[in-house]
Amino acid sequence: MPMFTQRITAALAGATALSLALAGCGDSGGTSSSSGEAVTSLSILDYYNNEPDKSLVQKGLDACATKLGVTLQRETVPGADLIPKVLQQASSKTLPDVLMLDNPDVQQIAATGALAPLNDLGVSADGFTQGIVDATSHDGKLYGLAPVVNTIALFYNTKLLAEAGIxxxxxxxxxxxAAKKLTKPGRYGIAFNANATYEGAWQFLPAMWTNGGDETDLTSPQVAEALQLWVDLVTSGSAxxxxxxxxxxxxxxxxxxxKAAMMVNGPWNIPSLNESPQVKWDVVQFPVNKPGQTPIAPLGGEAWTVPLNKDEAKQQKAADFVKCLSSDDNELAWAKARFTVPTRTAxxxxxxxxxxxxxAFSEQVANARSRxxxxxxxxxxxxxxxxxxxxLALTGQASAQDAFKKASGS
Structure with missing residues (x-):
């Protein structure tokens, strides 16, 4: 499941003040090797601290460790703790050799000067989904690679739709x-997340982006139309x-x-759905407002980065490790095990x-966009x-046309 940026907003508020200090760090917490000495170990930090992801990811890490002839010192922390820990390690010059970041966080950490540009270390993103390249690039440089990604689409109960002739x-x-027809006593036609967190924003993006709305102008008619869709579904009683x-x-x-015949959600729910055989389901891309539009959803997933390190041999080995994680075999293995989508389009x-x-998720990822x-x-x-x-709009405090102006204080 994607980790959302609400967990880092407060922590990153102080990142600007640390930028100059981080840019001058120049080394990480990995054990240094003297010039010419072979690198035999790498330290890693990530937030896959829960099963089954922790063990599934470990298999991919171990495969690359074996290939490169290194041992791993891996530390996992809860998602909410990762960015505060990264900032603390950066200030104390104890960053790991390989650092996993949620893709929306890569640019923010790269901007502090704590990460090494992968292009300079022989790593290329050629052949990768463009959305993830956009997410992991800053000022024209590539700072991370994501072996797999995810997004959201529309799940539906096949039995309920068939019974309703929909x-x-x-x-x-x-x-x-469809949502209106599928709504019955004790059951809504559709369910989605519209809560007051970055997760609620994430679930709104397919409607906004598919309709041509843009985060650079949240007061546009296209954005208001997307919000009106959410309002219509709730006020009609369909949600x-x-x-x-x-x-x-x-x-x-x-x-x-x-209790819901359809839902907007991601593939991380598939294991749970597979444990509920009474629910017959399928998935389609998020619907478009007008014919000819392309369904566009947000891109989720984590990227692996290389913190700056004065030990050039260790930094290069870390970059080789990150490159290995996105090999064809590793991407396919992780994707199949974790219901995610490989980032190599081929x-x-x-x-x-x-x-x-x-x-449907693979099709959706092809046009998915970086937040x-x-x-x-x-x-x-x-x-x-x-x-x-x-x-504001769903609680009746503002119309869909005025909600963004009110929320932005304009």
Whole structure:
């Protein structure tokens, strides 16, 4: 499951003050090797601290460690603790040799000067999904590679849609009509997350971006139209008023319990769905407002980076390790094990053939967009305006047309 940037906003508030200090760090906490001495170990920090992800990721890490002839000293921390720990380690010059970051965080950490440009270490992102390249690049330099990514799309209960004679919706009008028809006592037509966090903003992006809305102008008619879709679904009774409080986990629970016929959610829920055989489901890309539009959703997933290190041999070995993590074999192995999508576009057809349930997500990733692609370090500010506007509109405090102006204070 993607980790969202609400966990880093406060921590990064002090990052600017640390920028000059971090830029001058020039070394990490890995054990230094003298000139010419072979690098035999690498330290790693990531937030995959829960099972099964912790063990699944370890397999990929071990495969590359064996290939490169190194041992690993891996530390895992809860997601909320990662960025504060990174900032503390940067200031004390104890960063690991290899650092995992949620993709929206890469530009913010790169801007502090704590990361090594991978281009300078022989690592290329040629053949990777453009959205993840945008997310992990800063000032024209590549700072991270993500072996796998995820996104969100529209799950639907195949049995309920078939009983109602409804085809999976392809347009917003079809979505409204389907959700209304599927709504019965004790069951809503659709569930989604519209809470006052970055997760609520993340779930709104498919509607906003698909309709041509842009985070650089949140007061545009296209953005208002997208918000009106959310408002229509709630005010018509097709979605619960509780969406303003639900997490993505809550949305999944509603769907599994049969209390929602459709849901906007991500592939990290597939293992849980597979443990609920009573729920027959499938997935399609998020519907478009008008024919001819391309479904665009946000890109989730983690990138592996190399902190700056005065030990050039160790830094190069870390870069080789990051490159190995995104090899064809490793990407496919991680994608199949964790219901994620390989970032090397050429692997898409083979992956979908082997994991058919990921077809819609693989298609959605092809056009998925980085949240930081346009605003970079300023993305969290825009995300906050987005989720505040959603709250205003869904609680009747502002119209869809005025909510973003009110949320931004304009």
């Amino acid at each position: 085809q999976p919706p392809k347009t917003w009008d079809e979505l409204r009509a 619960s008023k509780s969406v303003i409080n639900w997490t993505q986990g809550d949305v999944k629970d509603q769907f599994v319990a049969g 692997l898409g057809p083979q992956y979908v053939k082997e994991v058919p349930s990921m077809k 930081t692609g346009k605003l970079g370090e300023k993305w969290p500010d825009a995300a906050k305006v987005i989720y505040q506007a959603i709250q």
